[in-house]
Amino acid sequence: MTSPDIGANGVPDLPEYAPVPPIAKGPALNEHGYHVRQVERNLYAVTDNVYMSAFLTTPEGVVIFDAPPNIGHNIRRAVDEITGANGLTNQVTHLVYSHHHADHQGASSLFGGDVVRIGHEETRRLLLRDDDPTRPAPDVTFADQYTLEVGGERVELAWHGPNHSPDNIYIHFPDHDTLMFIDVVNAGWVPIYNVNLSEDVQGYIAAPDTALSYPWTHFICGHLGRLATRDDVAVHQQYIADIEASSREALASVDPTPFYMRYGENAWVWRDGTARPWAAYRLT
Ligand SMILES: [Zn+2]
Structure with a gap:
């Protein structure tokens, strides 16, 4: 079983981000x-x-x-x-x-x-x-x-x-x-x-x-x-x-159709696995 790395103070090790500035x-x-x-x-x-x-x-x-x-x-x-x-x-x-x-x-x-x-x-x-x-x-x-x-x-x-x-x-x-x-x-x-x-x-x-x-x-x-x-x-x-x-x-360059199709018949996909028209419309 794996678990997240735990730091010395018992808090999981997290990536370092810039500190919250005093003005905030x-x-x-x-x-x-x-x-x-x-x-x-x-x-x-x-x-x-x-x-x-x-x-x-x-x-x-x-x-x-x-x-x-x-x-x-x-x-x-x-x-x-x-x-x-x-x-x-x-x-x-x-x-x-x-x-x-x-x-x-x-x-x-x-x-x-x-x-x-x-x-x-x-x-x-x-x-x-x-x-x-x-x-x-x-x-x-x-x-x-x-x-x-x-x-x-x-x-x-x-x-x-x-x-x-x-x-x-x-x-x-x-x-x-x-x-x-x-x-x-x-x-x-x-x-x-x-x-x-x-x-x-x-x-x-x-x-x-x-x-x-x-x-x-x-x-x-x-x-x-x-x-x-x-x-x-x-x-x-x-x-x-x-x-x-x-x-x-992002919307112009990402095509989510394969994700809709992968999960079988649903509101966005026809029985044959192709995207329904309104799903395709959502991509334009
Ligand atoms: Zn309010």
Whole structure:
């Protein structure tokens, strides 16, 4: 019986790849397991180095943007820490949903029933369908654009078509030089499998152009520990373009017909072992 070579520390020997660069790693977390940073003025981002959400402090209350359950109660701790230090109210009055996914909104219910929840109309439809008590459906919805004004601050919400999810919106902070757009670009990392689990791949591929059409310096992408830059978005676009180009090249030079034929009669092969027309069509 053979087994993989085991290294001195009990871990299987693996090929050597370049180490993860420091810029791809997040900041040190505090004793509760979070890090909160000022993005610009009274806009803050909180992370556990896996997920990221944001909040805006105002004299009239705090607006939270996404409530990932990974960060959970630490969102409240971060809000208390910042508002306490600045002598502002820690009352959370509004919660904005970037999209309906549980991994970004599953801590919404921690903020109770008196919070005004805002999201795209499709977010509301999907959350009513999902009927998840941790993600109450938004009360205030919009189709294309919505301007949120709280305590003298302005946030522009916009839907420009489906991408990662059908309801994923662009959250622009025009007075904070920031765009929040979740689950498309992963700051300093490649997307996870199937282009970040996207439901509309063409929409996903086109979305970074829309993100770059806004003026901003700071980009909150929803994952990992740091803010993204315009260069990060450009590198992401180049990465996706490379995949697209190499896929086209591979499809033009690989003929999978022998593989279909080898496994006998099936959906892709006639009884005599030749490829069915639609299988042949798939190769062109
Ligand atoms: Zn998502």
